[in-house]
Amino acid sequence: MSEIGAQVDLSHPTGRVWRALTDPTLLARWYTEVEPVAGRPGRLLLYTAGLPGFDAAVDAEVTERREPGALVLRCQEAGRRTLLSCAITPTAEGCRLVVRERLEHGFWPVEQRARREQSYRQALTGRLPAILDWLAFQQVDLQRDQGPPTAEMPLVEALRDVPAPAGRWRRTALLAALGGGVLVTGLTAWVLLPSSPDRAAAPDPATMPPVATTAASSPPPRATASARPTRGAPRGSARPSPSASATPSRTPTASPSPEALLAARYETLATRIFGYTGEVVVDNPADTAARDWTVVLTLPSGSTVADVSGADWQQDGQSVTFSGPAVPAGGSQVIRFDVRDAGPFVKAPEACAVVGTPCAGL
Template identity: 55%
Template sequence: MIEIGAQVDLSHPPERVWLALTDRELLGRWFAEAETPEGVPDRLVLHTAGLPGFGADVEVEVTDRQDPERLVLACDEAGRLSEVTCDVTATTQGCRLEVREVTTHGGWSVEQQKPREQQLRQALTVRLPAILDWLAFQQVDLRRGDGGMTTELPLVGASRNGPARARRRTVAAVLVGLAVLGGSAAWLALPVGGKQSAAPPAPASPSPSVTAVAVTATPRATTSVRPSRTATSPTARPSRTPSGKPTPTATAAVPPPPPPPLTARYETDSSRLFGYTGEVVVGNPAATPAASWAVVVTFADGSTVDDVEGAESRQDGRSITFTGAALPAGGSQTFRFDVRDNRPKARTPESCTVGGNPCTGL
């Protein structure tokens, strides 16, 4: 007698898990396609031929059913008989599902047993939770209550002093304009040249003010121009002298050629409904060892990654960074990961880079 089994804790109620176990269409999405043989309504045929650990399709008959806690199946796989027991136990977080298969006649070879157990474990821990999440989404009520607006924008009141201030600004502007016009008229009234008689008291007043302005402006203009030229000249000279000297030195030093970058190749190792297994091979083509490596893979929205083998992983949003130890010169490192997608047809990663360079295979 050979026994294999697996169990998983699920964040879903027992009734939903029971539906995924007993509904023929749902069973085909997370384990194997099922159909009812013609004329035999109490039997199912699971199309397991070709799955890891299975050599043929399996005929299934229900021998015990206790909704939604226990389901016992008698299985016939090309003459090899076994019994499958599914126990669903409610927990505080949802329920626990335990599946055991025991041979009753015949058995599996060593080459079949391990892949068969891995297939069962992957179905329970990866594909079944994806189907349950999808079922939960179908049962969510997305309707929302209609509510009116409860907030209004505040009104800004106009200032009462606005017109008075505007009038005051207008009067001030008029006075300034009159003063400017008066000064311009006085300037034009000055004599151009020749002898003049004694000027009346009124024109004598603006004459000194104009002369004072002219005398004062002349030295200021001369003083401001001279320092600016003197300050600009020494600033430009030092900048030319040091800029020319380092050029021959930089040209003379020839840096050694950088080592070739690390390479990475992505490949979808196996695909299924609601998920797939990805594989990345990191290579070091350089003649010297690489101290470490990092591969960044960005997955489609709604994808989750687990069961990483051959690397350490760190997630940041939809991107996961896979890291590993040193790579010898000319060596390589392979790591794998399992992806669960919220769509039946799983989507491959959106991008893959190693050291900023894209991976091949995508």
């Protein structure tokens, strides 16, 4: 038996996630269209033929339904039988949704299984959070024939359309008359007042009497006899002996470490209203494996990282540090992560660097 799956941490309550998971209209918005099979209670038809990793529509039977925590379906698709389970568990920031599909009968090619799992991951981390955000603000357009969700802003009446009370006009006229009188009085006073006298001219320096200065003459100092220096024996100065200059020895140039040659590139894989899914690929062009490496992201204030694959991680404020296994020589390491952001227009980190070298793509 083989199993595929995906999970996502959501900043929404379990009831809202359960609604998006079980309401056919909402499910069609973020995953696929679904309709009940006539005359067969508990049977559903999921139109998954056009999704990556699916060969045909899925005939599903609900085998377990525990609101708002668990939903289990037994699925038939193109000769394969699978068991699809969805589990919702509360967390400190909302809830976690885990989707698992286990093959019970048939065969999954490796490539098809990978594309099917990627389809689940993109739906959970991209389209589902967007629908939940719209539900949270009650701005979702659930009419399928009207295109994507749209929001209407409330209209604000102009103040000019609101009639003012009669007493207000009388007060306004009285204040205007008083203001006009004060203005006229001020202008009259400004015209009639004499101008300020000119400043007294400064005296001409040429007419000022010179200041007599007297210098007290002091008698010349008397010369005092100084002691004659005694003649000492001349000291012979030793000639410096020539010293051989040391020839500098050549030091071998150290080759850069494989960590210093690492390069990384960033890409936003999916976006939603309040967050996005990002990917960093670390490349090692060196001939040896790079073991001690870190990738540091700088996020806007209020952003948090979750659902990380491909590396260990730690967040400290706006800084997120990724580290992981050694990057093989000539190989790469792929890091995927989900970002929850308080702003609706942030779709990428502010900065990204691998061992101090900026990432490409930002």
